[in-house]
Amino acid sequence: MMNAELVTSDVSSQPQSYSTTSGVEYPSTSAPSLGMGSGGTAPPFVGNTFSQSSAIGSTSNKKQSIFDDDLNAHMNKSVSLSAFSHLFCGLLQYCREGIKDVGTLENRLSGIGYQIGIKQLELITHRLRPMKRETNHVSMLEFITKDCWKHIFGRLADGLEQSMQNDNEFFIVDHKPVTNRFVSLPPDMVTFNPASFIAGIIHGMLESAGFKCNVIALDQESDNESKRPKRTLFIVQFKNLHK
């Protein structure tokens, strides 16, 4: 009898105390959305069921800053292309400090993208399909080219291809990566590709999903014979792939 009473009293008192403490001690900490789509094309995801949770514990009607908003509050908003380009320009200038070698620069840039990829995958799976985890590498790549691309860039990737020679090599095709749009390479750095930032994001997503791999960004010139436009390939090479 005593135990039962204790349990019931605990259950009845728990929600109230929990909601008050969460309101005081944990003000909703959320990051603004990293959607980098061009202005006006918001990704058409609707129905964010979690957006109401920030109302718990907020008693005053004072206007809060965007940093106090819920995690999903900025889901349908996008960052302007200019703002992103200026930020990316600053990032690239920062990465170039004291570096002459193209390979080191690409590694550094893709390392920054790697950190973003890990966090973006968590955010996207939380927002879109919280109950599902991809275990197959092909469906994971499809998830990246469709859902993640749409979430980050506001559009789908232009293609996903498998290598003819290698079973564990895949190509993600993008005709106009947002990072390469305003960057003109000087003649001594022609081999450098700013899209290695995006390659880093893909790398981070795949590795945090449990697929060990290498990702390289490669520019492919236009091909007049097959009328193929200029495009950027993200070459994904999986390691230790079990079938």
Add this chain to the structure above:
Amino acid sequence: MTIHSLLILSRSGLLVFCKDFVKHPRLKPNDWIRVTGIFHGMSEVIKQLSPLPTKNDGISSVEDETFRLHCYQTLTGLKFIVTATPTTENLERLLKDVYGLYCDFVMKDPFHKMEQPIKSHKFIEQLDTLVQRTSDIFMFPLLPFWQDSPYHTYFLVLGKY
């Protein structure tokens, strides 16, 4: 109806970009540096001489029987200068478009340094297409089918732009 050359001066009057669309018989790149230096100096003097305190844009256009020069000065102090044949119109519009291209393809280029010559090849490509398009519009009334074609033909041509 032709655009001859396009120049960009930095805030301190340095020539950071120079492109000749029509080859000039005598002027060489070094001469352009001298000419723009004089232009910048005169423009600064004229700013001081202006009787109106509110309008201080310096020289905005120079007209002659053989050519026409137009200068657009931005709020940040950059000068965009174009020279063209005297009958050319809408030069200010062209210069504003060039300024837009400059903001996009030069300012967002991480390999560009301020007050240094502009080398962004994407900017140069876009500039070429812009000037090409503008001169096409100017050339339009001179096209051979102007006189004897039905109206819809050149409405179609206009629709391209």
